[in-house]
Amino acid sequence: MKNTALFDCVLVANRGEIACRVIRTLRALGIRSVAVYSDADASARHVAEADLAVRIGPAAPAQSYLNIEAIIAACKATGAQAVHPGYGFLSENQAFARALDDAGVAFIGPKVHALNIMGDKIRSKNHVTGFDVPVVPGIAESGLTDADLIAAAPQVGYPLLIKPSAGGGGKGMHVVERPEDLPFTLETARRVAASAFGDDTLFLERLVRTPRHIEVQVLADAYGNVIHLGERECSLQRRHQKVIEEAPSALLDEATRARIGEAACNAARSVDYVGAGTVEFLVSDEAPDEFFFMEMNTRLQVEHPVTEMVTGVDLVEWQVRIAAGEKLTLAQDDVVLTGHAVEARVYAEDAEAGFLPSAGTVVGLSEPQGEGVRVDSSLLPGLEVSPTYDPMLSKVIAWAPSRPEALDRLDTALAGTQIAGLRTNVEYLRLLINDDDVRAGKLDTTMIERKLPDLTFRAPTDAEIAAAAALLSAPDASATGASADSPWSRGDGWRIGGAHVGIPVQLEVGSSTVRKVTLTRDGDVSRVDVNGTVFPVSLLPGGPDTVPLRAVVDGVTLSTRFVTAGSTLWLTDAGWSVPVRRLSRQEILQAQLASIARAEGTADPEVRSPMPGTVITVNVADGDTVEEGQVLLSVEAMKMEHQLTAAVTGTVVINLSPGDLVSANQVVARIHPEQSDTPTEQEEPTS
Template sequence: MKKILIANRGEIALRVMRTARRMGIATVAVYSDADRNAPHVRFADEAVHLGPAPSAQSYLDMDKVIAAARDTGADAIHPGYGFLSENAAFARRVADAGIIFIGPKPHAIEVMGNKLAAKDTVSSYDIPMVPGLDEAVDDPARAREVAAEVGFPILIKAAAGGGGKGMRVVENAEELEEQMQRAISEAKNAFGDGSVFIEKYIGSPRHIEVQVLADTHGHCVHLFERDCSIQRRHQKVVEEAPSAVVAPALRRRMGEAAVKVARSCDYVGAGTVEFLLDEEHNFYFLEMNTRLQVEHPVTELITGIDLVEQQIRVARGEELAFTQDDLRIDGHALELRVYAEDPQNNFLPSIGRLTTYRVPEHARVDGGFEEGMDIPIHYDPMIAKLITHGATRAEAIEKMLDAIGEFHIEGIETTLPFGRFVFTSEPFRSGDFDTKFVQRHFTPEAIAEADAEVSRVAALFAAHLYHQRTQQLSVPASGSPAWLSRH
């Protein structure tokens, strides 16, 4: 493998390129009109223009991406995450073109891309499942029967869904039919598939995911868990590894279950198995993401393993160079997704120009923007990922707070103030939180109060320094007792 085309943009494109360059592999960037001057385009050895800014005409155009790989002589394509990364048809077409797809086989993507198919696939592997109906339902009468069996509240979910779309919590039988029709309609609009199914609603879960890695020689390991419970609109904002509430015995059971899920679909490469963890620490299989996750850096920092490098090695047909017994957890890692969003306005996108963009020096920042660049409206609003590592969770939190204070962004609103709120909050610091953290603890006023407190402390500190320095620099008048006492 001498040359890789990265079928993505921004921070993940740069992330893959850096590892490829360290491995002596040339890289090819692709870009849209909106990303013509983006850092990932300049960093790559070659770059190919795909088309206009809308992703359907650029990053999602399979023909253009595969043609770019052929024209540049790329041996392989790394899809990153998002865009075409979990598209089985794309993986199949890449292979048919004689190019290596750095990711799982199309079958695994296909099976795990549908929640119902995924549940059916892992059903014979003794993996805990949320009680419910593991088949599509569109009949309200049948839905009422299932709800009566598992008990309200229930959760209606899109089979092909993700990101909270096509998902409805139903508290009682009276609202079931209306919520069901809404879920079906939203699923059709978002995914082109209106299939929905029903599960028992677990009210206060933690979202725990396990990183797995498998080669083509039958070896599969897990690289421990990440806690991704701090979310807004069912999408993650803060992640950490390991979880503050997962004890070694539970970690072992969840890891073994994740490996079974990977084996159930003959998985190859890096993937993530997601679980819900209830208040009694019972865990249930949720889904599998058949790609590299946004939050993979926290796993890299606690294990010392470069997951992108492992993806490339596996795609080259190499065996894993380590076993499960070789893996250890080293310290604690945290990640804050820095989005161009306004936390004080329901996390709505904040589009504009980065008039100031200065990153902290003593933290890992995976970013794809530079000062003076515009945040395009066409793509995900994530600007960068801020990651810290410490010997303990408390140390990682303090390093994160220092890094947030050193991260200067002006011109748009970001989730940095929200991050400061999270990492200073008692529920997070104590580890006593779940996926409802935002609903229970966060208000726009909380950021204003936190900012006011930071300003007050800064003012007091400045006054203290001023007083200290004036005392040091003050010189008593000649002839006074103070002057005489010094000589």
């Protein structure tokens, strides 16, 4: 339903899938949308989908999406009457809300008072205790130094949780099991908090064992009407970052649902909240009728679609209507939870390699659709995924009448999610939602960490390796790096001095595994020897560039799709994907020389960055003596900090500084191993 009292033009001060999602509702309301973008996002999906788009600066968030002046200027240039901040970036920034107010632009969010109280975890926790909202034991005071926190820790009790007062989304939180680990962890926590939120204030909380993360969605207008729309189960987390969310929670009964909902409404009323917000609680799995306030997120949540799918309420629409001055027409009794919805977050990360951030260009894309399936996505064919921003690419959501059916539908939808060009966590998501405990609803926030060591990721079969070898050994420049008419590009095995029985090929599978295969050609058929088994391979004709290649191996047409991206071939199937690359002769030679240069079985003295990113800290100086396992430097990508350590003891060669950019697999340091003074068994000591 349209309303002439609503805004004519709204600017969306965000990027990625949330910007696309907000633009979709604005279009449905007949409101003109304005996108903003950085240089890295000039070709992004949200830019294409908005009615207008304005450049606001370079790729770095501080110079673009966090640049308040640039966003205010974009509002004035386009005539935007209001700003929707999405989540993250400036969505909970008081200075931004004030600046919009000064410029006469409406902020689609709560008032500054609510942002002030609830935007600080210490202040909010102390505040809500006076409004019948239970809180977790801990120490939460402003201005506490590391020494203060160390002194207070014994009273809080171990294990404990270090939390940043500013920010949200689980970022910057650290678990400390032992007193001796606290000083170093506090240093890391302050650095991460200052970098991510511009505020290094920390506080401590008792760590609740086997906790479940339950959050309640609230809506409030400017006339004192406050309702809740049920709860969401967000217990499946990794490093305090949510992975799977669902609504409603399988843990709560109706009586507890009503109590926790009322506590959430009390928290909102305590700050005269206006708009959509979420109140987060810890609930012990052992005592589900007890819950503790953690924080209030004064914005839309990533997981809001599951609430929308079980209530039928468009939360973004109500955000816009409330900001425009409308009253809530929904009463608490009007809110009915129907069926069950589950959401999976699709991240650009390599789950098999410890969830390292991934970057690259989307060269192949297929996203699911169908009954009960919703996809909120930022993906496009040809989109370049930068390491500068959050790794979330899309969200796949499924609704069904029951929880088991919703999980089944989500599994099918994830199997239909094919992304080639960068590593994603889709295979991992399927493994997770099919775990027996997840299916049984036995969840807690530490479950993923416990399950990870036992997960088995899919490896390419010999047949798939054979097909990849045949594709990557085609006589063209992309396979060898040589020109198409070069003898090095010939695929017939001819050489001076006689015929060559087979072409030796080395393939890099994923990020490290190297497979050696041999192939010969007989017309259009390649015969590939993999581990002693010969596979005849023929290729099915390809269509347009957007259509992946198929292969017939030993008479069987593989379900696997093969998507080419330069010299790399991406294999995708049922949500699984892996890159395969043919090593050049130069790379093979370098690897052989490197292995000769060091004793067999010893660690590699070269330290490489496992991901593209920015150097955050350098802990040693060039020429220092370092010990095996010592932290040399930290690299950040997609809001994740990764510490690189020395594999051997020796003298370090390093020439990087904080702020330097590094690429994936770049050598960032070298260690000259210590030479032992002890003579070997073959050596005779000199007299």
